[in-house]
Amino acid sequence: MRRLAMVAVAALIGSAAYAQDVKKDFDKSFDFTTVKTFTVKIGTSWNNQISEQRFIDAFTKGLEAKGWKKDEANPDAVVLLHGATQMKKSLNTFYSGGGYAGYGYRGWGGAGMGMGTATTTESEYLVGTLVTDIYEVKSKKLIFRGTASDEISDKPEKNIKKIDKVVEKMFKEFPPGSKKD
Numbered sequence: 001m002r003r004l005a006m007v008a009v010a011a012l013i014g015s016a017a018y019a020q021d022v023k024k025d026f027d028k029s030f031d032f033t034t035v036k037t038f039t040v041k042i043g044t045s046w047n048n049q050i051s052e053q054r055f056i057d058a059f060t061k062g063l064e065a066k067g068w069k070k071d072e073a074n075p076d077a078v079v080l081l082h083g084a085t086q087m088k089k090s091l092n093t094f095y096s097g098g099g100y101a102g103y104g105y106r107g108w109g110g111a112g113m114g115m116g117t118a119t120t121t122e123s124e125y126l127v128g129t130l131v132t133d134i135y136e137v138k139s140k141k142l143i144f145r146g147t148a149s150d151e152i153s154d155k156p157e158k159n160i161k162k163i164d165k166v167v168e169k170m171f172k173e174f175p176p177g178s179k180k181d
Helices: 002-017 049-065 156-170
Strands: 021-026 037-044 077-096 117-136 141-151
Touching: 021 156, 037 049, 037 117, 049 077, 049 156, 141 156
Parallel strands: 037 077
Antiparallel strands: 021 141, 077 117, 117 141
8 A cells, every 4th residue: 555655656746747837927017008919929949830830829819818919010019939849857766565564474574674676767758948028019128928848748639738728827817917817
């Protein structure tokens, strides 16, 4: 039973390492009610045109849902998306066997004195990081920055869901100073 609990904790810790992390900051002195129109562009390409277009579409949809209107010709704000990927490594150790006090043949094994084994495996995974900068066009001033990082799946459907989640988290309570969602 104790071994099962240890495996469950290890699984939870492992999944937490891959959890989506979204942070945001903004210019508290800026009046976001002055922004009515925007355009979304790739600032730093991550060399995947399909993925980049998905992000542009998702951010456009997210900002339109907040009342901003897309205007390529004369926007009040420019949204720049900067992407990067990095290969990371994870070590996972699993324990099996071994006795604990009161377990095993006639109580042998003692407290942690059994003949258990530990197996450690290394896995690699790709982490994507997105930085979202929103500049006011007139002043060329940075008014909002959001960052997001998450493990990139080899399944496009999962990544599409992750993109939608990033937009949802990044634009919760947006624009700053607006009513809560």
